[in-house]
């Protein structure tokens with residue numbers, strides 16, 4: 296089947312959702328309207344400045360010019376009609392985007408510093424938003440900590456994600472492919488790393504994917520863990536090369552003695568690492584703030600295994 300997704304331009308990313316074209320049409324209208332008035336008004340200013348300039352030292356000023364009802368009515372009503380048209384057009388596009396069609400496929404989105412996770416109707420939690428093509432998908436979004444904002448430029452979808460309250464957006468992706476997700480509300484030191492992906496699959500591929508678990512085809516557990524290290528947002532606070540970030544580097548952690556802020560030292564085995572991911576406050580590493588977020592309910596067991604497997608490779 297031919298691709299329906301219009302290519303991006305110098306100004307705009309590809310139009311990968313059904314209403315991206317409507318958003319861009321309105322944007323283009325306002326843009327060209329501005330170009331038109333900019334040229335017309337600046338042109339008139341330059342033309343009048345030259346035409347009516349003072350031509351000799353003894354030229355007298357024109358007596359006061361009174362008003363002209365026809366011109367004043369025109370410059371009041373024509374812009375009024377234009378802004379009303381923009382309002383009505385914009386409001387319709389906004390309503391289309393705000394109200395998801397009945398029966399849309401629903402996915403819950405959770406934002407936390409500095410990662411996105413996606414919870415499916417059957418309870419599975421993912422770090423990438425996998426969706427079927429040609430199907431309306433409704434996102435019900437909430438934040439675990441502070442204000443974030445969910446932004447998929449290719450879909451022209453953007454909405455704040457707020458603690459203690461749900462916000463929703465929906466979209467229908469036109470073709471299989473991948474699209475980047477940004478956090479577009481500055482939320483702290485890891486904000487620029489708070490990215491994720493929308494993966495659009497054909498409907499049969501999506502159904503196949505819903506039944507699968509474990510690493511993507513042909514990938515080892517440790518490689519999957521390396522992918523999750525960035526995908527699940529750990530990279531915002533943990534390095535893998537020994538350098539300092541908010542949390543301890545993962546280099547050489549596995550198997551080492553960890554000094555705790557309170558209580559005896561602990562050997563970093565699988566159980567300790569798993570506990571650190573699910574209940575980080577139980578054992579806080581000495582010299583670090585207790586700011587590791589809990590991933591309880593955010594990472595499947597298979598993914599925690601993969602992350603631990605990856606940590607083992609960081610000698």
Ligand code: HEC
Pocket residue numbers: 408409527528529530531532533541542543544548553563568569571572575576578579580583584585586587588590602
């Ligand atoms: C917002 C910053 C932040 C993020 C994001 C974060 N961590 Fe942490 N992490 C910390 C801090 C701070 C500590 C040290 C304090 C503690 O032990 O709770 C820590 C400690 C740990 C430890 C114990 C390490 C040791 O040196 O003994 C593990 C394991 C860990 N994190 C795993 C993860 C994983 C896996 C992820 C991603 C799924 C992640 N962290 C995401 C901040 C973070």
Ligand SMILES: [Cu+2]
Pocket residue numbers: 408409442443444478479480481482486489
């Ligand atoms: Cu954010």
